[in-house]
Amino acid sequence: MSHFNHKHTTFLNTPSESKMKNIHILAIPYPAQGHVIPLMEASRCFTNNGLKVTFVNTDFTHKRVMSACSQIDGPSNHLMRMVSIPDGMEPCDDRSDIGKLTKTMFERMPAKLEELINDINKNDDDHIMCIVADYYMGWVVRVARKMGIRLASFCPSSAAVSAVIMSVQKLMDDEVINCNGVPMKDQMIQLSNSMPFMDPRNFIWACIGDSTTNKIIFDFIVLEGKEAADYIICNSTMELEPGAFALFPKLLPVGPLLATNRSARQVGHFWNEDSTCLAWLDQQPICSVIYLAFGSFTVFDQRQFEELALGLEDTKRPFLWVVRPGTSDSMDYVYPSGYMDRLGTRGKMVSWAPQQEVLNHPSVACFVSHCGWNSTMEGVSNGVPFLCWPYFADQFFNKTYICDIWKTGLGLNKNDTSIVTRGEIKSKVEQLLDNDLIKENALNLQEKVMDCVRAGNSSNKHLNKFIDWVKEETS
Template sequence: MKNIHVLAIPYPAQGHVMPLLEAARCFTSNGLKVTFVNTDFTHKRVMMSAGANIDCPSDLMHMVSIPDGMEPCDDRNDLGKLTKSMFQLMPAKLEELINDINKNDDEKITCIVADYCMGWVLRVARKMGIRLALFCPSSAAVLALSMSVQKLIDDEIINNSGVPLKDQMVQLSASMPLMDPANFVWACVGDSVTNQIIFEYLILEVKKAAEAADHIICNSTMELETGAFTLFPKMLPIGPLLATNRSTRQVGHFWNEDTTCLTWLDQQPVGSVIYVAFGSFTIFDQHQFEELALALEDTKKPFLWVVRPGPSGSMDYIFPSGYLDRIGTRGKLVSWAPQQEVLNHPSVACFMSHCGWNSTMEGVSNGVPFVCWPYFADQFFNKTYICDIWKTGLGLNKDETGIVTRGEITSKLEQLLSNIMIKENALSWQEKVMDCVGAGHSLNQNLNKFIDWVREGNDHAQVQETCK
């Protein structure tokens, strides 16, 4: 009897690995075998972290890796270089891996579930005759934007290199939020060279893969993004994935979680703590770091602040003189936090966030208001959802020098924490989103629909083998 065998491959970034691993755990809980393919560099980080315990049967989840084409000392935060390197080397390496797996007739790959940012996988799937599904770890609206590239070019919103041509807000449809072309996901990743590489090697490949894929599954909900799912009904919402396994620890972290912050939270009053975390990519200069530090001190409120270590593993920032002594136990600093558990803690009052999609979904799923501080890529659009559509948070504004000042930060925190309407909106959206998770509801139904499709493909393959 052949196993139903899925190969899953994420883009090598924290916010992509974690949700696809959650989806893979859902697959294994339904009896599917999963080979999860990270890059060598990412695989090492995941397996060395506390998140390496993936909490599913070892015979159903196999963690493997292939090279990304970069040298060990190369900077993988250079997304242009990383994306181009992967595009050039990884297709051949993935094909080699699949051929090796398929030597065992009972283990042959039934389908590939690829992160939509790994659109090049389409070439491998077509060449090897394997069905392809795309996984969207970001908002459905961002995927819809990538699928609308040709229309944006035809309408002269962008040129053939993805560069914005008009300084005006645009809508993909009347039911979707306004978008600023300057903040299109490929237009605000880095310098102009990096942006063009991302557009050519990633976004254009996304469009091809999305059109050709048999299924597209998204870590989102119809309730949150009705307009995007209506515009492209091929996209199937199966989120929020990170809210489906509250009884188990999240998997796929690149750093070890510091769980001492949970004990510290237990000692704080209900609804009193400012939680501050900016994901795995955000970088501040020293001046901006100091402004944030002093603002948190000025609030006189307890705060939990995730200060991520630098590439060397050590702290890249210097705190203001005497800072740690002044804040004492009122501030808790950690290098990485168990975020789902933190946001679900009754002591947390609000979430100062970079607005990455995982963080956005976790905040919404836990009814926590946001202070929005996007850094790059899709985060600016996610802020639009939070502040303008769902009305569950407030944004921060930079001064004329490009700095978010301590006064701006403390002012927005004060406004947010005193705004009853925002808190009520956050709780209302929490109820709507979490209603999708229960048995018999949309998440469960859509996930079952997708798994049934995977099984049907396996049955078809077995019939073909029998008829040979």
């Protein structure tokens, strides 16, 4: 397979060639939906500040992104091009097997990335001056060091997750985890007095899958390149995570990274957005709609799916529900008998939604979420209260932020058979929507967070600091 050819290269809204020379950076995300979108948003911030970006997806991800988005808007996107390299897996391999995907990428992608950079650098006026690599692509450290290119990391998760990874040695020294990352104590811990308590069983590498997968994630993501970058830029704000940023000044909050900050359309999706839901929302009363979306990884079994469907029916409220089709190894979900007839127009189901626009819609009352960090930032940025239903990885800690620290939401609890029942769903929706304090907290936090990106304020200053750093040795 060719590592770099024209059929895998896409220029975004390319106008006539610019006469000025732009500093060239390469951005490379982990090939997951929640990683591609925020790094794409960061890259668009870079191009808006005059930097040129080559955005490197895997071949598999590149095809999905480009098929879901035929055109990228924005005044500076002639400075961004999309390219791809192989992830090392076969076309028929299951890329939802995170352990196998991660291990294969770490073994096979470094050589392909080096070839790509050498091809780009053949043009003396187009050299890659800096690499911005996803925090979960630690193997890029080897490539950057070998080629003498400066490296920054991008954290698509909370700053707290970065802080945990940067504290791994201390966690081992304190016997919180062993040398394989396995928790040794059944107790909550704090990284510092200014940070919330954490459950080691919910560390990013400890709850991804089975023990083999967890070990792969620990070895190839956590240990590989956790301290090599000069800067780690984060899709977060000082207001949301002051403790993490105080503990590690290397972390630069530049968030929230939202397309709506630029009155633009979000890009980087793996699926086509169904915008018909916006017209449906227009027909609903203000603050009436329950919005449900569980990201790109969450999978319910049929029993849980039915219980959720019936719980929504029992609320008697309008709802917009993002229901992704079943995976290749499972059947699509089946709704309870007569469900659609009973709902009529009160429920709207879509396979993928323009989430930032949905959350910004005045009809939305609350967000039932898996608490992925992108969704968390988008909900916070729109002042929407949460019902938290984490699935894996950092989502459990994000729930802690929402429910216990920011107090902008409630958690959904499972019963003895690990099911969130229809009664629990109905009860928690009522509790949330009757709680004026949570609504007030959500709106107050929205104001603080969105203030960070305004000119001269913290996230804006940190973004400018990073861009100045990229430029300083090339001027």
